[in-house]
Amino acid sequence: MSNFGSVDFRKNSSKHASHLSHLISTVQVQRGVGRMILLLAVLFLVFAALNPRVFLNPFNLQNIGTGAPEIGLLSLAMMITMLTGGIDLSVVAIANASAITVSSLYTAVSVGAGVDAAESLTLVFIISGIAMGALLGAVNGVLISVVGITPILTTLGTMQLFNGLALVWTNGTTISGAPSGLSAVGSVALAGIPLLFLILILVAVFLAIMIDRTPIGRKIQLQGANPVAARYSGISSRSTLMTAYMTSGVLGGIAGLLFLARNPSASADYGSSYILLAIVIAVLGGTNPNGGFATVLGVVLATLTLQVMSSGFTALRLSAFEYAIAQGALLVLVMVFDQLRFRRWRPIPPPPSSETVLIATERKRKAERS
Amino acid sequence: MIDTLRRLRGNNNEGVLVAVILVLVILMSIASPAFLTAGTFFGLVRSSLVPLIFALGVLLVMISGGIDVSFPAIAIFAAYTTVSWSQDASFDPGLVGIFTLAVLIGALWGLLNGVVIARFRLPTLIVTLGTQGIIKGVLLTYVGSAYISASRLPESVSEVSNFYLLDVPGVGFLHGMLMPVVLVVAVIWWMLKYTMFGRSIFAIGGDVEAARRVGIKVVRTQVLLYILVGALAAFGGVVSVILGKNANPQSLIGMELDIIAAVVLGGASIFGGRGSVFGTVLGVLLVQLINNNLVLIGIPSTWQRAAVGILLIVGVSVQALSAMRLPKRAILFDDEGPKK
Numbered sequence: 001m002s003n004f005g006s007v008d009f010r011k012n013s014s015k016h017a018s019h020l021s022h023l024i025s026t027v028q029v030q031r032g033v034g035r036m037i038l039l040l041a042v043l044f045l046v047f048a049a050l051n052p053r054v055f056l057n058p059f060n061l062q063n064i065g066t067g068a069p070e071i072g073l074l075s076l077a078m079m080i081t082m083l084t085g086g087i088d089l090s091v092v093a094i095a096n097a098s099a100i101t102v103s104s105l106y107t108a109v110s111v112g113a114g115v116d117a118a119e120s121l122t123l124v125f126i127i128s129g130i131a132m133g134a135l136l137g138a139v140n141g142v143l144i145s146v147v148g149i150t151p152i153l154t155t156l157g158t159m160q161l162f163n164g165l166a167l168v169w170t171n172g173t174t175i176s177g178a179p180s181g182l183s184a185v186g187s188v189a190l191a192g193i194p195l196l197f198l199i200l201i202l203v204a205v206f207l208a209i210m211i212d213r214t215p216i217g218r219k220i221q222l223q224g225a226n227p228v229a230a231r232y233s234g235i236s237s238r239s240t241l242m243t244a245y246m247t248s249g250v251l252g253g254i255a256g257l258l259f260l261a262r263n264p265s266a267s268a269d270y271g272s273s274y275i276l277l278a279i280v281i282a283v284l285g286g287t288n289p290n291g292g293f294a295t296v297l298g299v300v301l302a303t304l305t306l307q308v309m310s311s312g313f314t315a316l317r318l319s320a321f322e323y324a325i326a327q328g329a330l331l332v333l334v335m336v337f338d339q340l341r342f343r344r345w346r347p348i349p350p351p352p353s354s355e356t357v358l359i360a361t362e363r364k365r366k367a368e369r370s
Numbered sequence: 371m372i373d374t375l376r377r378l379r380g381n382n383n384e385g386v387l388v389a390v391i392l393v394l395v396i397l398m399s400i401a402s403p404a405f406l407t408a409g410t411f412f413g414l415v416r417s418s419l420v421p422l423i424f425a426l427g428v429l430l431v432m433i434s435g436g437i438d439v440s441f442p443a444i445a446i447f448a449a450y451t452t453v454s455w456s457q458d459a460s461f462d463p464g465l466v467g468i469f470t471l472a473v474l475i476g477a478l479w480g481l482l483n484g485v486v487i488a489r490f491r492l493p494t495l496i497v498t499l500g501t502q503g504i505i506k507g508v509l510l511t512y513v514g515s516a517y518i519s520a521s522r523l524p525e526s527v528s529e530v531s532n533f534y535l536l537d538v539p540g541v542g543f544l545h546g547m548l549m550p551v552v553l554v555v556a557v558i559w560w561m562l563k564y565t566m567f568g569r570s571i572f573a574i575g576g577d578v579e580a581a582r583r584v585g586i587k588v589v590r591t592q593v594l595l596y597i598l599v600g601a602l603a604a605f606g607g608v609v610s611v612i613l614g615k616n617a618n619p620q621s622l623i624g625m626e627l628d629i630i631a632a633v634v635l636g637g638a639s640i641f642g643g644r645g646s647v648f649g650t651v652l653g654v655l656l657v658q659l660i661n662n663n664l665v666l667i668g669i670p671s672t673w674q675r676a677a678v679g680i681l682l683i684v685g686v687s688v689q690a691l692s693a694m695r696l697p698k699r700a701i702l703f704d705d706e707g708p709k710k
Binding site: 143148150154156158159160161165168172272273275276283289321322323327329330332335336340 | 506627640676682691
């Protein structure tokens with residue numbers, strides 16, 4: 001929540017600083033991905049060495065592959081909103097809303113018109129689940145970009161609202177029933193790789209292309225790196241933020257489908273611990289919580305790292321609570337380590353060079369405070 | 371006239387909150403004669419006590435410009451550890467002893483938060499997310515994971531569990547824990563308003579750099595702040611054990627975002643520098659009023675969460691829209707030229 005964006009003013013002000021901050025951002029790119037590859041490899045080898053019989057069992061490896069995708073998608077959703085300098089606390093509520101939509105539509109049709117009719121409409125249900133995600137994402141988008149509420153407050157409120165409406169809808173119970181096609185997706189593996197995992201990879205590739213290779217992706221990055229500079233370059237923050245939060249909603253919607261694929265039941269309370277976990281994974285994957293920097297690969301690797309760690313802890317007969325300690329310690333240590341390294345690189349900020357920059361900095365600061 | 375209105379509205383929209391609470395109370399008493407009784411009031415007070423203490427901690431952190439999500443973990447860690455130690459040692463340190471021990475444990479965890487946040491200047495949300503996992507894990511792995519029921523709580527705790535300030539037969543009772551909680555609220559209010567430390571928290575939340583330049587020791591103030599917040603959380607944890615008459619190491623965790631929502635409703639700014647104890651008390655009361663009594667105006671209880679969500683969104687929307695309409699202040703250095 002600090003004024004990290006001001007780093008970019010330095011780019012304009014001196015050539016030397018520009019060179020240096022470019023170097024820093026390159027280091028950051030490699031940092032998010034590189035450290036996760038290293039960590040993933042080390043953890044994998046350690047667990048494989050300590051208990052190869054359980055950990056390297058194909059069944060266990062498949063479990064890692066089926067467990068990772070849902071939290072991976074939620075973390076990617078968190079990442080794209082963090083990339084704009086925001087956050088989406090409502091993404092788990094959105095995923096549950098999508099799962100509840102699909103499950104209750106399926107149940108309603110199969111009660112009304114028979115199971116066969118319901119099965120034949122599977123694709124329609126899937127699309128409506130994703131559409132629900134997009135719709136709820138759009139609600140966030142409107143509140144953030146049009147009404148102008150800070151993302152963390154907006155999504156804190158909509159998290160309560162979406163979750164509350166889901167409770168009203170389901171009456172607080174767990175509803176069951178999902179198209180058999182979806183359940184099949186949850187249990188099928190192609191060449192030993194779970195289909196769920198392939199879905200995560202597919203979505204991640206799409207997202208990576210969107211962020212790195214399309215104009216809207218560039219706009220999202222610039223919006224997060226420096227909202228003022230983005231505005232002066234003629235980028236509409238309204239449509240950029242709208243796209244980011246709708247994308248987050250769609251990713252949440254797909255995650256909801258994966259909930260159903262693994263277990264054909266839905267409730268408003270499912271995965272409430274996921275929201276904080278998604279933030280942890282996004283940050284471990286190298287996402288700057290202040291915006292402007294993130295990589296899809298880093299987040300996917302962080303998801304796998306935590307999943308490997310979780311199943312490795314199980315293989316070593318350590319409890320879920322010991323895993324919680326390791327997860328927390330990892331997060332804090334990685335952040336501290338980054339900060340120490342970043343500090344050595346950080347150039348001393350030169351004074352703003354022109355009146356315009358000075359006014360713009362002031363405005364940005366005021367806009368952020370209000 | 372406008373000045374009077376503005377004064378009624380308060381610095382952080384406390385007046386608006388009072389109005390909303392009054393409207394709700396009036397609606398509820400019209401809808402149900404069962405509402406306007408001492409029993410409802412006692413229930414409201416009882417259910418607000420623990421959230422209120424946690425909300426004060428959240429408020430302090432928020433005024434300083436941070437967000438803390440580790441307080442429920444600290445609270446249950448401190449309370450459960452104290453109770454379970456005294457059970458293992460078959461020694462009852464007395465109520466004061468239990469509170470002191472818990473508060474010390476909470477302060478130690480707060481010290482960890484404070485040192486990591488202030489020393490390394492890391493985002494508070496991320497750090498407290500990490501420490502939340504560590505604290506919860508250490509509690510359940512190394513201290514214990516067994517539920518401690520009422521009969522096995524230390525005698526001093528179970529005694530005070532049944533201490534009521536007012537006990538109206540057939541109506542309800544006013545719990546004795548109200549007194550220490552009111553005292554803590556008053557102390558925090560006084561501290562924020564009249565002490566150097568309190569003003570420093572506001573200054574740091576307003577602008578860290580400005581605070582540093584007027585000579586506030588930012589790192590020291592932040593570390594002290596997180597120690598205090600850890601101690602407050604521990605106090606709340608013990609109160610929740612006393613009110614609930616049991617110690618469950620899995621309880622409390624998960625309520626952090628709800629408490630933050632209540633504090634935001636109370637008018638505190640998530641960017642720091644703004645917020646009041648009075649507003650926070652009102653925010654907590656409003657949420658509890660909805661949670662306890664929405665059924666009375668004919669809305670099913672499943673709507674509680676959605677209602678709080680709507681209220682929160684409407685509240686922050688109004689703030690955001692009115693901030694947009696404020697006349698933009700002229701930039702002072704415009705005609706002086708840039709300062710080098």
